[in-house]
Amino acid sequence: MPYAQGIWQDVSAIRDRQPLVVNLTNTVVTNTTANALLALGGSPIMSESRLEIDELLALSQALVLNIGTLHSRQIALMQEAARSAMERQVPVVLDPVGAGATRLRTDTALALIQQARPEIVRGNASEIMALAGESIQSSGVDSRHLPEEAKEAAAALARAHACIVCVSGEEDVVTNGKEQWCVRNGHVLMSKVTGTGCVATALIGGFRAVNASALTATVNAMGLMGVAGEMAGSQASGPGTFQASFFDALFSLSEIDISAQLDVERLA
Ligand SMILES: Nc1ncnc2c1ncn2[C@@H]1O[C@H](COP(=O)(O)OP(=O)(O)O)[C@@H](O)[C@H]1O
Ligand SMILES: Cc1ncsc1CCOP(=O)(O)O
Numbered sequence: 001m002p003y004a005q006g007i008w009q010d011v012s013a014i015r016d017r018q019p020l021v022v023n024l025t026n027t028v029v030t031n032t033t034a035n036a037l038l039a040l041g042g043s044p045i046m047s048e049s050r051l052e053i054d055e056l057l058a059l060s061q062a063l064v065l066n067i068g069t070l071h072s073r074q075i076a077l078m079q080e081a082a083r084s085a086m087e088r089q090v091p092v093v094l095d096p097v098g099a100g101a102t103r104l105r106t107d108t109a110l111a112l113i114q115q116a117r118p119e120i121v122r123g124n125a126s127e128i129m130a131l132a133g134e135s136i137q138s139s140g141v142d143s144r145h146l147p148e149e150a151k152e153a154a155a156a157l158a159r160a161h162a163c164i165v166c167v168s169g170e171e172d173v174v175t176n177g178k179e180q181w182c183v184r185n186g187h188v189l190m191s192k193v194t195g196t197g198c199v200a201t202a203l204i205g206g207f208r209a210v211n212a213s214a215l216t217a218t219v220n221a222m223g224l225m226g227v228a229g230e231m232a233g234s235q236a237s238g239p240g241t242f243q244a245s246f247f248d249a250l251f252s253l254s255e256i257d258i259s260a261q262l263d264v265e266r267l268a
């Protein structure tokens with residue numbers, strides 16, 4: 001099947017089935033990621049309470065953990081959610097926001113990788129290199145490194161934890177430790193709006209909810225992100241209008257848009 005057709009199949013499934021994606025996420029992007037999932041066709045729910053997390057996971061098709069504004073109560077909530085997700089076979093996706101910037105973020109992300117056993121970890125190059133134990137320059141949540149520099153780290157992390165690792169940036173790299181895929185779509189304005197990486201991770205959750213292959217779901221989500229980003233970028237005059245146009249693109253894009261623009265390649 002041509003690659004664009006596979007992405008379209010997932011988008012159609014998301015629009016048809018409206019999978020429930022539970023997000024334990026940061027306070028910066030809560031609204032943005034909910035809107036992006038909704039615009040794509042999914043059904044987002046955000047939660048902050050251990051009193052309901054097991055009930056929510058009983059209803060959900062994916063769990064997204066995002067450590068962007070961590071606090072102790074949230075770490076306990078994430079651990080409990082992960083236990084429930086494992087029992088219920090709900091796939092878990094992790095966004096290690098700011099790993100490498102502080103010990104709290106690096107240690108918590110690594111602990112979650114061990115305990116929550118996420119099928120997919122998506123971060124920028126600095127975050128993925130930090131999790132693989134490489135020494136990095138970190139300036140917070142934005143990357144100081146290129147995905148190209150993080151390829152080995154991504155493969156090592158994927159092999160060590162038997163998961164899919166996605167490194168985002170100007171080009172996105174997705175690997176299971178053996179195969180490596182590259183997504184070349186996107187627009188520079190995506191890096192000028194906070195939360196675009198978190199949106200990518202949330203959309204990966206939406207794609208994994210309808211696609212049994214964690215690797216394919218991740219490549220497809222990143223391809224779709226990139227195509228929507230290009231559509232929005234061609235309309236926008238800056239970050240503000242970009243964000244609105246990006247939601248519009250997620251909502252309205254068609255199979256033709258995907259097949260006309262998609263630039264995905266299997267590297268190895
Ligand atoms: N310079 C760029 N050109 C094209 N796409 C980009 C660029 N920077 C980021 N993106 C895209 O923006 C999304 C978020 O990636 P990134 O900025 O690396 O995440 P984060 O916000 O976590 O640092 C991804 O879909 C990525 O492909
Ligand atoms: C700015 C900021 N600070 C803590 S979380 C966050 C959002 C980061 O989002 P993204 O990694 O998607 O740009």
Ligand SMILES: [Mg+2]
Pocket residue numbers: 097098123124141197198
């Ligand atoms: Mg990020």
